[in-house]
Amino acid sequence: MTYCKVSFTIDLLFILRRSMKLKTYKYLKLLIVAFISISISLSINLNNFILAFSSIILGIFILKFLQAKVKDILIDERAKMIAGQAAVNTYMITTSVLGFTSFVLMFFGRRGSYFLESLGYVLSYLTIFIIFVYVVLFKYFSKKYGD
Amino acid sequence: MKNKIKVFRAMHNFTQEDLALKVKTTRQTIIAIEKEKYTPSLELAFKIAEVFQVKIEDIFQYRKENL
Numbered sequence: 001m002t003y004c005k006v007s008f009t010i011d012l013l014f015i016l017r018r019s020m021k022l023k024t025y026k027y028l029k030l031l032i033v034a035f036i037s038i039s040i041s042l043s044i045n046l047n048n049f050i051l052a053f054s055s056i057i058l059g060i061f062i063l064k065f066l067q068a069k070v071k072d073i074l075i076d077e078r079a080k081m082i083a084g085q086a087a088v089n090t091y092m093i094t095t096s097v098l099g100f101t102s103f104v105l106m107f108f109g110r111r112g113s114y115f116l117e118s119l120g121y122v123l124s125y126l127t128i129f130i131i132f133v134y135v136v137l138f139k140y141f142s143k144k145y146g147d
Numbered sequence: 148m149k150n151k152i153k154v155f156r157a158m159h160n161f162t163q164e165d166l167a168l169k170v171k172t173t174r175q176t177i178i179a180i181e182k183e184k185y186t187p188s189l190e191l192a193f194k195i196a197e198v199f200q201v202k203i204e205d206i207f208q209y210r211k212e213n214l
Contacts, residue, residue, distance in 0.1 A: 076172040077188050078179060 022072040029066070032059050091134055098127040148186045149208040152177070155199045170194040 020028075039055035042048075067074060102123035109117025156166060163181075167174045170191060179185035180195075187195070196203040 073167070073171055073173050076176050077191060078176040078185055079173070081185075 020066070020069050020071070022070060022074070025066055025070045025072075025074075029063065032062055035059065091130070095127055095130055095134075098123050098130070102127060148183065149210050150180060150183065151206050152181050152195065155201070155206060159199060166195070166198065169198045 036055050036059045040052045043050075043052035043055075102120045105116050105120030105123065107120075109115070109120050152166070156163070161169075163174050163177045167177045171194075172191060176185065176187075176191075180187050192203055192207055196206055199206065
C-alpha cells in the first residue's frame with residue numbers, strides 16, 4: 001500500500017516536471033474539477049466557506065501551472081471563434097430571460113407580494129448591468145479592431 | 148471555401164497532427180478545414196500554404212455560396 005502511494009507520487013511528480021501531452025492535461029484537469037467539486041460540496045456541508053474559496057484558488061493555480069506545461073496548442077483561432085459565438089448567444093439568452101422574468105416578477109409583485117417585486121427589481125438591475133458590461137466591451141473591442 | 152489540404156498532406160506524407168503542429172493549431176481545426184466546416188483566417192491559410200511551399204490559391208479556392 002505504501003509502495004503504491006510512493007509510486008503514484010513519483011509518477012505524478014514525473015508528469016509535472018516534464019512537458020505533457022494534451023490528453024494527460026485533460027485527465028489532470030478532470031481530476032482538479034472533481035477535487036474542486038468535492039471541496040465545495042464538503043464546505044457547504046461543513047459550513048466552511050474558506051475551504052471552498054481556497055480549493056478554487058488552488059485549483060486555478062494548478063490549472064495555470066499545467067497549462068504552461070502542455071506542449072500542444074490549447075486554444076487556436078477556431079476555439080476562440082466558438083467561444084465568442086457561445087458567449088454572444090449566452091448573453092442574448094441570459095438578458096432576454098432575465099429581462100422577461102424581472103418584468104413578470106415586478107408586474108405580479110405589485111399585486112401583493114413585496115418580496116417578488118423586490119426580486120424583480122434586483123433582476124432588472126442585474127440585466128441592466130450585464131447589458132452595460134456588454135456595451136462597454138463591445139466599444140472597447142470595436143476601437144481595438146479599427147472603428 | 149474549397150481546399151486541397153488533404154491532397155497536399157498526402158503528397159508530403161503529413162498526418163493531420165503533423166500539419167497542426169507546423170502551423171501551430173489544433174488537429175480539430177485541421178479536420179474542420181478539410182471537411183470545409185470552418186474557413187481559416189488569412190494568416191492560417193498563408194501558414195498552411197507556406198508549409199506546402201505553394202501559393203495560397205493552389206490550396207484554397209473561393210466558391211460562391213448559392214443564394
